[in-house]
Amino acid sequence: MDLSYTPEQIAFRSEVRAWIEAAMPLHLKRKAEGPGHYEQAEVMEWHKILYAKGWIAPHWPQDVGGTGWNIAQRHIFGEELVRANAPQLSPFGLGMVGPLLIQYGNDAQKKRFLPKILSGEEVWCQGYSEPNAGSDLASLQLHADKDGDDYILNGQKTWTTNAQYAHWIFVLARTNAGGKKQEGITFILADVRNTPGITVKPFLTTGGTDAFSETWFQNARVPQSNRVGPENGGWTMAKALLGHERTLIGGIAESRRWLRLCKRIAAATAVGSSSLLEDVEFRRRIARLEMRLRSLEMVQLRTLAAAQLGRAPGPESSILKLVGTDVEQEITELCMDGMGHDALGWLDSPPEALPEVERGVASLFNYLRAASIYGGSNEIQRNIIAKQILRLPTA
Amino acid sequence: MNFDLSEEQQILVDSVAKYVKNDSPVERFRKQRDSERGYELEAWSRMGEMGWLGVAFPEEHGGFGGSFADLALILEQLGRGLVPEPMIASVVLAGGLLSRLGSADQRKAFLDPMIEGRTTLAFAYGERQGRYHLHECATRAERRAAGFAISGEKVWVLNGHAADHIVVVARTSGAQSDAAGLSLFVVDANAQGLTRTRVPTMDGQRCGLLRFENVTVGADRLLGAEGSALAHIEWAIDRGAAAACAEGQGAVQELFERTVAYLKERKQFEVPIGSFQALQHRAADMYAETELCRSSMILAAIEADDDDEEMRKREISTAKLQLGRGGWYVMENAIQLFGGIGVTDEQDEGLFFKRLRVLQALFGDADWHADRFQRLPHFATQD
Ligand SMILES: Cc1cc2nc3c(=O)[nH]c(=O)nc-3n(C[C@H](O)[C@H](O)[C@H](O)COP(=O)(O)OP(=O)(O)OC[C@H]3O[C@@H](n4cnc5c(N)ncnc54)[C@H](O)[C@@H]3O)c2cc1C
Numbered sequence: 001m002d003l004s005y006t007p008e009q010i011a012f013r014s015e016v017r018a019w020i021e022a023a024m025p026l027h028l029k030r031k032a033e034g035p036g037h038y039e040q041a042e043v044m045e046w047h048k049i050l051y052a053k054g055w056i057a058p059h060w061p062q063d064v065g066g067t068g069w070n071i072a073q074r075h076i077f078g079e080e081l082v083r084a085n086a087p088q089l090s091p092f093g094l095g096m097v098g099p100l101l102i103q104y105g106n107d108a109q110k111k112r113f114l115p116k117i118l119s120g121e122e123v124w125c126q127g128y129s130e131p132n133a134g135s136d137l138a139s140l141q142l143h144a145d146k147d148g149d150d151y152i153l154n155g156q157k158t159w160t161t162n163a164q165y166a167h168w169i170f171v172l173a174r175t176n177a178g179g180k181k182q183e184g185i186t187f188i189l190a191d192v193r194n195t196p197g198i199t200v201k202p203f204l205t206t207g208g209t210d211a212f213s214e215t216w217f218q219n220a221r222v223p224q225s226n227r228v229g230p231e232n233g234g235w236t237m238a239k240a241l242l243g244h245e246r247t248l249i250g251g252i253a254e255s256r257r258w259l260r261l262c263k264r265i266a267a268a269t270a271v272g273s274s275s276l277l278e279d280v281e282f283r284r285r286i287a288r289l290e291m292r293l294r295s296l297e298m299v300q301l302r303t304l305a306a307a308q309l310g311r312a313p314g315p316e317s318s319i320l321k322l323v324g325t326d327v328e329q330e331i332t333e334l335c336m337d338g339m340g341h342d343a344l345g346w347l348d349s350p351p352e353a354l355p356e357v358e359r360g361v362a363s364l365f366n367y368l369r370a371a372s373i374y375g376g377s378n379e380i381q382r383n384i385i386a387k388q389i390l391r392l393p394t395a
Numbered sequence: 396m397n398f399d400l401s402e403e404q405q406i407l408v409d410s411v412a413k414y415v416k417n418d419s420p421v422e423r424f425r426k427q428r429d430s431e432r433g434y435e436l437e438a439w440s441r442m443g444e445m446g447w448l449g450v451a452f453p454e455e456h457g458g459f460g461g462s463f464a465d466l467a468l469i470l471e472q473l474g475r476g477l478v479p480e481p482m483i484a485s486v487v488l489a490g491g492l493l494s495r496l497g498s499a500d501q502r503k504a505f506l507d508p509m510i511e512g513r514t515t516l517a518f519a520y521g522e523r524q525g526r527y528h529l530h531e532c533a534t535r536a537e538r539r540a541a542g543f544a545i546s547g548e549k550v551w552v553l554n555g556h557a558a559d560h561i562v563v564v565a566r567t568s569g570a571q572s573d574a575a576g577l578s579l580f581v582v583d584a585n586a587q588g589l590t591r592t593r594v595p596t597m598d599g600q601r602c603g604l605l606r607f608e609n610v611t612v613g614a615d616r617l618l619g620a621e622g623s624a625l626a627h628i629e630w631a632i633d634r635g636a637a638a639a640c641a642e643g644q645g646a647v648q649e650l651f652e653r654t655v656a657y658l659k660e661r662k663q664f665e666v667p668i669g670s671f672q673a674l675q676h677r678a679a680d681m682y683a684e685t686e687l688c689r690s691s692m693i694l695a696a697i698e699a700d701d702d703d704e705e706m707r708k709r710e711i712s713t714a715k716l717q718l719g720r721g722g723w724y725v726m727e728n729a730i731q732l733f734g735g736i737g738v739t740d741e742q743d744e745g746l747f748f749k750r751l752r753v754l755q756a757l758f759g760d761a762d763w764h765a766d767r768f769q770r771l772p773h774f775a776t777q778d
Contacts, residue, residue, distance in 0.1 A: 129735065132662075134663060134734050134735060135663045135664070135668075135734070136663040136664045136665075139663075139664075139665075158735070159735045203739050203740070203741070204739065204740035204741070205738050205739060205740060206730075206737075206738045206739065206740055206745035206748065206749070207738075208740070269526070270523060270524035270526075271524065271526045271528070272524060272525075272526075272528065272531055272571075272572050273524075273571075273572065276526070281762065281766070282762075329727075336752070336756070337760060337762065339756075340526045340527065340756065340760070341521055341526075341550060341551040341756060341757070342551075343597070343752070343753075343756040344551050344596040344597055344598075344602065344753055344756055344757075345594070345596065345597065346595055346596055346597045348595045349594050349595055349596070350592055350594060350604070352592060352604060353550065353551075353592065353594040353604045354594075362597045365752075366597075366738075366745070366748070366749065367738065369727065369730045369731070369737070369738055369748075370735070370738045372731055373731065373734055373735060373737070373738065374735070377731070377734065378731075379671075379673055379674070382673065383673075395672075
């Protein structure tokens with residue numbers, strides 16, 4: 001066990017830092033001062049800058065576009081992106097369907113889809129949940145019926161994040177209504193924009209932004225060559241992908257950002273002739289969270305290190321999701337507490353009433369209530385830990 | 396000891412509940428989210444006609460001689476429907492100060508029309524550097540031949556964007572952080588030198604950013620004695636906190652009940668989600684917190700009328716802390732147990748969540764009240 005950095009790794013950190021500093025456009029840097037709420041166009045702008053540098057997918061194997069970095073380098077890279085408060089890339093292509101295709105896709109699919117995920121030409125979204133299939137995902141109803149060389153898709157997905165920006169969606173569809181419900185599910189890729197019968201209706205979230213959509217399929221015709229893996233074999237892949245997702249959506253990197261934001265807010269919040277950052281009680285509250293986050297970062301590093309030794313993310317990834325989202329929510333709550341009366345502000349409060357560093361914090365705070373719901377709710381994560389790790393008996 | 400409502404109180408509660416159900420369901424508030432004012436003058440004058448605005452004022456001040464607890468019962472019911480009219484700003488804060496300190500002429504000019512529902516009021520006290528400390532005041536009132544000239548800035552003034560008259564805190568002597576030297580003035584909304592910026596807030600309501608530049612008022616606009624307003628400001632803000640607990644109680648109760656109903660109705664894994672023991676325990680804890688909120692709120696509402704300043708502060712801080720902590724437990728879990736739909740704007744639960752978060756941030760947050768509590772003389776005595 002040795003957790004210290006080598007001179008090469010220290011040099012690597014400087015290289016990354018200098019590059020980000022030079023590569024990040026000024027208008028993005030300006031946004032990085034606040035909560036870092038980037039528009040989709042800005043996220044994709046940054047995506048393309050990373051792509052041009054060859055640093056878009058450090059976690060992919062080198063032969064399909066990865067960087068060939070080891071785990072320490074990847075970690076350093078991640079830390080530096082957080083430090084710069086750079087836009088957070090959409091996880092659906094790079095983090096989910098990409099790795100899935102690398103593992104289970106055929107050559108034609110890899111050739112067709114991977115390059116455009118890397119380049120950012122094609123944006124992806126995830127069509128798992130349905131109105132009546134949330135926690136109980138396996139009960140999903142959207143069905144795909146064979147017709148010649150195609151599937152015909154009918155049904156509804158919901159809470160589809162980014163569907164309104166997406167070119168492609170990966171869908172879990174029912175292809176067999178009988179038998180065990182997990183065994184009749186197939187993994188299918190669909191072109192959102194060019195398939196007649198697919199419609200996307202964005203929802204407004206409590207954060208005041210339209211982060212997710214309802215996605216309808218009415219006789220939407222998709223070639224069978226867009227199926228990944230065997231028919232009725234989608235559940236295994238869906239679960240593998242969820243395990244993967246859980247290592248990503250604990251929001252651990254984001255928590256670092258919000259923590260720094262919290263300190264900036266506290267420093268900018270006057271209390272008489274002093275500032276809130278001078279307040280011992282408030283400093284302790286920040287400190288407690290920062291220390292908890294530090295422990296969590298080590299859990300994450302251990303998971304990553306295990307992954308590098310070829311072990312797939314197991315049920316322990318549930319810890320990252322469970323504790324990670326809890327910490328993430330607590331930090332934004334602390335930001336709100338720090339703001340005092342400014343916590344009343346909203347996205348449309350005029351600038352003279354709400355300082356720029358605080359704009360968007362209340363929106364984030366509201367939106368992040370979803371962090372303990374999406375990607376498998378935290379209750380479901382606890383069930384997984386109890387059953388699969390602790391092997392506790394069922395009632 | 397008797398926690399039951401009197402017959403009159405029960406009639407009052409029933410009539411407010413009926414109003415919310417029939418005339419002011421959450422739908423009405425939703426529409427007001429897009430309006431300039433954020434609420435309806437028509438609804439306000441109806442509240443005046445029904446006598447709700449005057450409930451807690453003495454009869455000789457044009458009120459009905461009831462207690463603060465009566466007013467709290469009204470606010471609790473209004474909280475269940477997210478009724479956006481400015482009860483706290485107008486009746487509890489500014490109205491309370493006018494009734495407590497106003498001369499007969501001042502009451503006649505500013506309090507009477509408000510009680511009748513013809514005007515609304517605001518209380519401008521908070522400043523950027525003030526946080527929750529009420530003595531922090533950089534706004535100054537300089538003596539002029541005919542009265543005073545007020546200059547300064549007040550932030551997040553509830554109903555400040557729309558009020559007809561504004562009670563403002565200004566310093567007539569001393570330095571920015573001094574306890575002594577604060578005075579209260581009544582300023583007209585259209586006074587020269589007063590700029591009001593409408594500020595939309597997280598809960599879908601609005602408030603005002605008020606800038607005073609040499610706003611001149613006559614000596615007859617001084618409310619109470621010059622230079623000794625702090626104790627009265629504390630009194631008003633304590634009642635604001637008690638009112639926030641009362642309105643917040645309505646919202647907490649409503650969220651709790653809606654959540655329990657949803658646990659019975661929503662099915663996953665072929666069963667109602669309320670059959671999962673993990674969620675049953677959560678609901679049981681939410682129930683406990685809701686009852687703690689309600690109990691401490693009742694005590695706070697009764698103590699709001701207490702002349703014993705320490706008792707008043709103790710119980711109101713207790714209730715405000717409970718709203719901040721226990722109320723938070725209920726609201727975060729309500730959203731959690733609704734799952735994905737809980738974070739959509741279409742669903743009402745998020746609106747209650749936001750209103751509650753605003754009430755938690757007003758009149759001292761949980762930390763501030765815990766801090767004040769431990770500074771009260773009684774804390775150190777060990778009985
Ligand atoms: C912001 C946001 C973005 C999302 N993005 C996507 C996306 O891009 N693609 C996608 O497919 N989905 C997405 N989702 C959907 C998300 O995965 C579901 O919301 C989630 O799985 C929960 O399902 P549900 O909303 O139907 O809640 P339900 O399953 O109805 O759950 C309601 C409550 O019951 C609890 N519960 C359910 N079962 C149990 C149990 N057995 N034991 C204990 N408690 C239980 C839950 O934890 C929750 O608190 C998103 C959701 C949100 C909020």
